[in-house]
Amino acid sequence: MKSPKDKIFSFYISRKRMPSYAEIMRLVGFRSKNAVYKLINRLVEEGSVLKDTTGRLIPARALSxxxxxxxxxxxxxxxxxxxxxxxxxxxxxLFDHKEVSYLLKVKGDSMIDAGIHEGDLVMVERGRSAKTGDIVIANIDGGWTMKYLRKKGDKTYLEAANKKYKPIYPEQELQIAAVVKGVVRKY
Amino acid sequence: MKSPKDKIFSFYISRKRMPSYAEIMRLVGFRSKNAVYKLINRLVEEGSVLKDTTGRLIPARALSxxxxxxxxxxxxxxxxxxxxxxxxxxxxxLFDHKEVSYLLKVKGDSMIDAGIHEGDLVMVERGRSAKTGDIVIANIDGGWTMKYLRKKGDKTYLEAANKKYKPIYPEQELQIAAVVKGVVRKY
DNA sequence: ATTATAAGTGAACTATCGTTCACCATGCAA
DNA sequence: TTGCATGGTGAACGATAGTTCACTTATAAT
Structure with a gap:
C-alpha cells in the first residue's frame, strides 16, 4: 500500500505540479481538507515537503x-x-550548461581505450574552446569524427584511443564543433 | 533579453511549479491578467505549455x-x-526502476576493459536477479567488488575486466547485492 | 477505566485562482 | 482613409485555493 507521501509525489511526477488540498483529500481518502492540512504540516516538519510564501506546496527535493x-x-x-x-x-x-549541451550516439570503436564504446551516449558542449587532450567532435576534411585533440609543435592533429587507427593530420581545415564532457552508457 | 516563455520556464525550474497568471503578469511586465491569458493561449497553441482540466498550467515537456x-x-x-x-x-x-536504483562511485581499475574507469558513477539496481555475463556488485568472502558474473559448470565465480586480476572463486558465499545497469562519466 | 494525545470531520473564512467582458492603442492591408 | 486584426488595459465574475475554528473519534499510556 502506498503511503500518502508517495501518492502526493506520484501526482507530482505524472502531473508536473503538486496537488491541491482538495485533490490530496480524494487521493488519500480523507473527507476533510483539514485532515490534509494537518498531514501536510507533518510532512513539512519532517522535511519532505516545503511551502511557498503563498502556502502552495513544492516538493522538498528534486524527485529526480x-x-x-x-x-x-x-x-x-x-x-x-x-x-x-x-x-x-x-x-x-551531468549538465553544467544545458543551453549548449547535446547528446550524440557513438558509432565505431575508435575511442574504446578511453572507455567510450559503440552505443554509448556522449554529452558534448558546443562552442567551447578545446584544450589539448580533450576529446572533441571535429569536422576534418569534410568528415565528422570523435577523437583526442593533440598538438605537436604548432601542428594540431587528432588521435584515436585505439591502436588500430593512425593519427589524423588535417590536410585543409580542422574544425572543432564540440567538446565531449561526459559519457552515459546503459546496459 | 529573455522571452516570456523563458521567464515562465525559469520560474518553473527554480520554484518547481508553474507561476500563476498574476505572477506571470509581474514576471513579464504586463499590467493586466488578460494579457497573460492571451499570451498563454498562444503558448498552448504553439505547444510549449499545456493546461490542466482545471486550467492550471503544466510545462509541455520535461524541462530536463x-x-x-x-x-x-x-x-x-x-x-x-x-x-x-x-x-x-x-x-x-537511465533509470527504469528508480525505487531500487543507486549510484556508486568506482574505485580501482578492475573493470577498465569494460569501459568503466575509476571515478565513474555506476547505476545499479538492487535486488534483481543477475544473469551470467552481467556486471554485478558482490560481497565475496566478506569484501565488496564489482566484477563480471561468470559460470563454469555449476560453479559461479567473478571475473575482472582487466588481465592484471585473476578470477575470484568464492570460498564460502557469493552474495550478489546489485546489478550494474548503467555508467555515467563526467570529464 | 480514565485520561491525554493524536488524527479526522464538517463548515466557514478570505485571498487568489483562471476566465470573461468591454474597451483602447497600434500597425498594416485594402 | 477606412477597416480590421493584434495585443494590451482594467474591472468584474464564480470557483477554488489554503487556512481556521469547534467538535468528534481513535489510539495508547497510566
Missing part, C-alpha cells in the same frame, strides 16, 4: 534525485541507513 | 530534456534544424 552511495568497495549500507544517504540529481551532475 | 543528435559520424545539424531535433530526458533514459 537518486541515492549516491560511496565507493564500490564500501558496499551497500543497511536498509535502515538508507534515509541518511546523500542523493544527487543526475541531470545537474 | 536535452537534444539527442544522431550518430557521431553524422555530425552537427545546422542551427536552423535545431528545433526539429529529438530530445530525451537522461533521467528517464
Amino acid at each position: 534525485e537518486v541515492p549516491l552511495l560511496g565507493l564500490v568497495e564500501a558496499g551497500f549500507p543497511s536498509e535502515a541507513d538508507a534515509q541518511t544517504l546523500d542523493t544527487i540529481d543526475i541531470n545537474e551532475y | 530534456e536535452v537534444p539527442l543528435l544522431g550518430l557521431v559520424e553524422a555530425g552537427f545539424p545546422s542551427e536552423a534544424d535545431a528545433q526539429t531535433l529529438d530530445t530525451i530526458d537522461i533521467n528517464e533514459y
